[in-house]
Amino acid sequence: MKKMNLLKLVTMSMFVGVGVVISPLLRIEGMCPMAHLINITAAVFLGPVEAFLVALMIGVLRMSLMGIPPLALTGAVFGALLSGVFYRVSKGNIMSAVLGEIIGTGIIGAIVSYPVMTFLWGREGLSWLFYVPSFICGTLIGGSIAALFLYQLQSAGVLIEIQSKLKGEDSVCVKKQKTESL
Structure with missing residues (x-):
């Protein structure tokens, strides 16, 4: 496995800290839109x-700190992973990242939440699609905010700077490569 640089680790730590702090403050019952904002941005x-x-x-x-059920995991990890995969496969399309979060969390994470909450957490009377509506609504809210934020960074030319610094590349070379590929 390649060595992560310090800036990347610090950035990941900042995302974790912000994600833990804002999740209870800006939460709608049954949804956590700020988690989706963090997932897509990360x-x-x-x-x-x-x-x-x-x-x-x-x-x-x-x-562990807030007593949140396992939905905190099932409702986040699939979307974060798919968001990054969709963004990479689309060669930097922000809406693809949002779509990855919606599919990963809103559909896959919601369906995986059923057996987790039924068999591990002991919830009764749930159906396979019980969590889908609230998860999709949460991803749409958080995804919209993330898209607005990322498009603003992109239009200001800051997004490519952030990405190149986190990859350890010279941003001038990255801009030149992107311009040449167009």
Whole structure:
């Protein structure tokens, strides 16, 4: 496994800290839109594996410190990973990252939540699709905020700077490569 640089680790830590702090403050019952904002932003800034790790750490901390059920994990890790994968496969399309979060969390995470909450947590009377509506609504809210934020960074030319610094590249070379590929 390649060595992570210090800036990437600090950035991941900041995402985890912000994610844990804002999740109870800006939460709608049954949804956590700010988690999706963090997932998508981390996926675009850092990549799929790092976004997955950020979501995993936020979920574990929320469960252990705040008594949140396992939905903190099932409702985050799939979306963070798919958001990063979709962003990378689409070669930097922000809406693809949002779509990855919606599919990963709103559909896959919601369906995986059923057996977790039924068999491990002891909840009764749930159906396979019980969590889908609230998870999709949460991802739409958080995804919209993330898209607005990331498009603003992109239009200001800051997004490519952040990404290149986190990858350890010279941003001038990255801009030149992107311009040449167009």
